[in-house]
Amino acid sequence: MTSTLYLFSSAAPPVFDVAQVIEDAQRRGWDVRLGLTPTAARWLEPQRAELERLTEGPVRSEYKMPGEPDVWPKADAILVAPATFNTINSWALGLTSTFVVGVAAEGIGKGIPIVTMPCVNSAYAQHRRLDKSVEELRDMGVNVLYGEAGFVPNQPGERRPYPWATALDAISTRT
Template sequence: MTTTDRVLYLFGSAAPPVFDVDKVIQDAQGRGFDVCLGLTPTAARWLEPQLSELEVLTGHPVRSEYKMPGEPDVWPKADVIAVAPATFNTVNAWALGITREFVVGVVAEGIGKQIPMVAMPCVNAAYVQHRRFEWSVSELREMGVRVLYGGGGFVPNEPGQGKPNAYPWGLVLDAAEDLLRC
């Protein structure tokens, strides 16, 4: 954990690049961020063996569920939120305001709170043929979310041809820093 005034909520969905989240946290901390990690339930299940190490690394509980009413918040307030990898489901649920999952609920509310946010999808080329995906990306952009998709962001691969090690994590952290300069 670093001591800083810049708090980054890093939210990950269940896509293969989420397995590198420890390296991303370390990179973000090197950039002066205090990182709070939130995961979709499936991503939390994938990272179950690492969750305690990730909590030590960040100095905060890893969250994947809503807290109970009346419970105190265990995280400091976010200065910026990064959602990556953002799956097809996460992108669409966020754009539609379907807040069943904790991370989607926080970012949906974050729009109203005017918290700077960046998202980078991780979807294959078959998913992006579904017309709701492009609509969702456009909706999020219209709501002020910087979506790193297409040129200068994530470019989908063909189904089964994913390159998780080539996921451009640095672009997400660069954008988070840039959003705080605006």
């Protein structure tokens, strides 16, 4: 039986690599469902049909209407990456105004294994809320790949390869 991975991505440059990440996760045995923050959904709108073909299901960025059936299978694991400053802080504070943050927050309470990897630049990393939010998520059982074992902040405007393989390895060992 294939396990279902919810891949939730925020609007940061690594989101443009998500098709390759889906394919890599599928090679690792995951049935991937893709959820995006509203801005990430706008960025990837030209690729939406291809992403839905890859995942064999709808790409979601909004909550379903009450009473509508859930179109995704139950998650066996959740990977939130890239997770922006906004996503990390909203999630840690329980501000569930977006689908991605809401489902990730609920996943903690359901005991679903969750890994997240931030994608923030060094200017955002100086804001003390980030460290508090990372610690809060870790205290709730989320594996946060931040620092030497995951994502290391880069300078504003600098783009380095995002360690997607590290995130996929971590979610595989969590389940």
